[in-house]
Amino acid sequence: MVKYDEGFKQNVVDAYLAGEGGYASLAIRFGIQSKTNIRKWVSAFQQFGKQGLASKKAITNYPVQFKLDVLNYKVKTGDSLEEVARKFGITEPPMILNWLRKWQNEGIEGLSKSKGRPSLSNESKRNKNEKKLTKEQQLLKEIELLRAENAYLKKLRASGVNIPSRLLKQNPGSFTNSEKQFKLAVILEATGFPKATYMYWQKRFNESNPDEEIEKIIQDIVDKHNGNYGYRRIDMELRKRGYIVNHKKILRITNKLGITCTSFTRKSRKYSTYKGTIGKISKNLVNRRFHTSIPHQKLTTDTSEFKYYTTDSDGKIIIKKAYLDPFLDMFNSEILSFRFSERPNAQAIMDALDEAIEITKDCPYRTTIHSDQGWGYQMKRYVRKLKDNGIFQSMSRKGDCLDNSPMENFFGIMKQEMYYGRVYKSFEELKQAVSDYIFYYNNERIKAKLTGMSPVEYRLHTSQLAA
Structure with missing residues (x-):
């Protein structure tokens, strides 16, 4: 070289x-x-x-304390190696990564190890001292070590500080308590920690948590959205509130707090509205061109089945079904109208359609309403209603759910976040849950493709920009 x-x-x-x-x-x-x-x-x-x-x-060789300061800054800020090196005047950024690996695997002693063969003087001195102990003294020492282990090592982890896994055997309170009961030399021998490592973590545990405020805000976001937000959408929500936090730091905090996105999936028979050709089959005008920059220009609809459970007079559980008929705007994925009924019926579809038509009258272009080839969308009443209002009708190809993926996507998200894993005991309870979720979905639930806004926020924002 x-x-x-x-x-x-x-x-x-x-x-x-x-x-x-x-x-x-x-x-x-x-x-x-x-x-x-x-x-x-x-x-x-x-x-x-x-x-x-x-x-x-x-x-020059960097002192251990300098290395610790660099690593603490790197962990807290999440900055890149180059940015940290520039901050501390380090000419070789990969050196920081090497320090980080040593610290994670070996603790502080890994940062202070000198090159070459380790000295045997300390080991030989320790062996000599052990030989001088009588059998009774040796037994007493072992008992003392066991007591220290019980008081010090076997406590559950109660701190989120990023301690190397091989050192993380205690909670912060055990430091002070153990020192009152045992000599420091006994604690160090029981734990196998170097003195510098022990004193360093004792100092760290006494420090206040610098992330306490942001942790409370993250927990509030998770609670507000019923655990449906992962770290990416938590990041977007924090930015909306004016907090700029590195997404890696958010992920570390969620892991520390035990926060996980709780969603359930359960396979069940998909409800099909297809009953064959009972009316007019329209062309697939949308043809998977779901994107539009104009509100109310392209809508889509479908019917989805839900289940709830009741009991008869004998106490036997009866499974009943309910059906949701929504109309979704492809511009911002907003649910414009919907009906929830105890059985699939034409009136529910027509009522939701009438409301959607009324809402979309402000569109400067002709609206297109897309659906599958279900019986309700082949009805003469439905087709005539679209024609009388100058609306184009578009239908998916037979058996191709991807032709109506925006609607399928909404049903999947909705059922994961409010349906799967829950039991509803009456039609009224399920209907209220569906209504509440659709309001939440439209007004509060942010989406990445809408630049961190909810569907309604995005529509209002774009209308203000266009004004």
Whole structure:
């Protein structure tokens, strides 16, 4: 591997900064094997000056406390290696990653290990001291160590500090309590910790939690949305509230708090409205072109089946069914209208259609309403209603659910968040839950594709921009 001195690197950097050529041309001119070297030199010079061009041999050894400060900053902020290196004036960013790995695997002693064969003097001294102990003294010492282990090691973890897994055997309160009962030397021998490691974590446990405020806000978001938000949507919700937090830090906090997105899936027979050709089958005008920049231009509809449970006079459980007929705007995935009934019927579809038509009258273009080939959408009443209001009718191909994926997507999300894993004991209870969820879905539930807004927020926002 070719090595270059500082003077040579400086000449190359000066030539680049003077505009004498790019990385590739300067590599040929100076006989450098890879243009990547020049890119690194220029970046190091711009960040650290001449010190950035110094050879690795000229780099001084960093003290353990400095390494800990760097790692604490990296863990708390989530900044990249380059950003942390620039902050602390470190010329080799990969060095930080090496420190982090040693710290995670070996603790603080991993940051202070010197190269070469470890000294045997301490081990030999310890063995000599042990030989001087009588059998009775040795037994007393073992009893003391066992007592220390019971009081110190076998307590459950109660701290979220990112301690290396092999060191995390205690809770923060055990430090002070154990010191009152046992000598420090006994605790260190029982735990196998170096003194520096023990004192460092004792100091960390006494510090206040810097993330306490953001943890409370995250917990509030999760509780408000019934555990349906993962860390990505928590990130979007925090930004809406004016908190800019790195998404990796949010993930660490959710893991610390034991927060997981609770969604349930359960396979069941899909309700089908297809009864054959009983009326007119329209063409697939939408043809999976679901995107539109105009509100109320493209709507879609379908029917989905729900179940609830009641008991008869003998106490026997009876499974009953209910049906949801919504109309969804493809512009922002907003549910414009819906009906919830105890049986599939034409009147529920027509009532929801009438409401959707009334809402979409402000559209400057002709509206298209898409559906599958269900019997309700082939009815003469339905077809005539669309025609009388100048609305295009579009139908999916037979047996192809992907042709109506926006509606299928809504049903899937809805059932995961309010239906699967729950038992409803009456039609009224289920109807109220469906109504509440649709209001929540339209007005509060944020979506990534709507730039972190709810469907209604997005519609109002775009209308204000267009005004």
